[in-house]
Amino acid sequence: MNTQESERLFARAQELIPGGVNSPVRAFRGVGGTPRFIERGAGAFIWDADGNQYTDYVLSWGPLVLGHAPEVVLKAIAETAAKGTSYGAPTALENQLAEQVVGMVPSIEQIRFVNSGTEACMSALRLARAVTGREKIVKFSGCYHGHADMLLVQAGSGVATLGLPDSPGVPKATAASTLTLSYNDLEGAKSLFAELGTEIAAVIVEPIAANMGFVPPADGYLQGLHDLCKQHGALFILDEVMTGFRVSPGGAQAYWGLDPDITCLGKVIGGGLPVGAYAGKKAIMQQVAPAGTMYQAGTLSGNPLAMAAGIATLTELQKPGVFDEIVQNTHLLTQGIAHAAAQAGIPLQAGTIGTMFGFYFLKEDGVQVTDYATAKQYVDAPRYATFFHKMLERGVYLAPSAFEAGFVSAAHTPEIIQSTLDAIQESMREL
């Protein structure tokens, strides 16, 4: 495979941009080699600067649930852009996307749009602190909620991939108000609340821990966390930036029957443009300025192009059969991955919920990853790196890290999935 142009672009990028990338996970540090510079995408495929074609299971890290460059989204963006790109004043499009989200996601009564998942989580926590008058927050090791100071504590995603310490630059006092627990350990949460319950403003959790690979919640775990919050007067924040409109059209909360106080959204809600949102019960959201006193703002928040892309994406996703078909194809893929590993005699843990999936190469049989500690202990990251490159050579683009999830889109047909499975079988046989 010729990658000369990507290599040339990467060399220049490293002179201009730290590490050559504008978000660390893109740099291939977890798997080695040169990141591919992408020139275009269509449907399930992307093409790099050297003209190589890949079936894409990263999909811009989740947002592209309809695949690359879907006509409905491009048309909505073009029609909106023809009228202007930003006004810094309200538009009907914001109402329209808000109506859609309120209609789709069970717990949401009001929503505030921002520009990224980071902003959504950061603002949700400020709101929780404002509402409760408390300062401490609880997060889970290996979960990632963006890069706001108080959330860069035992974080997942690139922080986990690069094995970084908690980031320099985060004030000690800020980090001190973030308490961390192990994901899936309800007893640990109970002990913490028994000790510090009156000081805790909120628990923030990824419903599926998908920034340390793919770790589903144990039965009753998420509801158990919410019950603890209720008992102690803390708010329960569900970070659905990744799971929103992916685990089900109503997100993980609809899938598991949860009723969070605040929900964080991002990725799919912007249809591939930069959008995030925090949302929840009206009584809580009414504390946000100018309805209330908790301040949060944004020059480009509710940007018309982004709103139009989000509306088009969610409209398409709600058409009969569209979501279910993606789910079926995601299952097909995950079953095939597990089957290929079994045939090759490779210890593997694979999982899928909705349109998300993930798999770990394990160091031994009979172990299971349930949290960040077991992910670090049991996952064979070097084997994933070898596999990743074999797949890349065969034209399949997976997440360049053993600790990230995968995504399927409406453009991934059973035929495309089958050709990926053929590549998986061949690659696993060579491991």
Ligand SMILES: Cc1ncc(COP(=O)(O)O)c(C=O)c1O
């Ligand atoms: C669960 C979760 N929350 C928050 C974020 C932060 O979103 P963004 O990268 O848009 O700031 C991400 C992804 O990056 C995420 O996966």
Ligand SMILES: N[C@H](C=O)CCC(=O)O
């Ligand atoms: N795992 C991250 C988000 O889900 C990857 C996106 C990024 O940080 O660039």
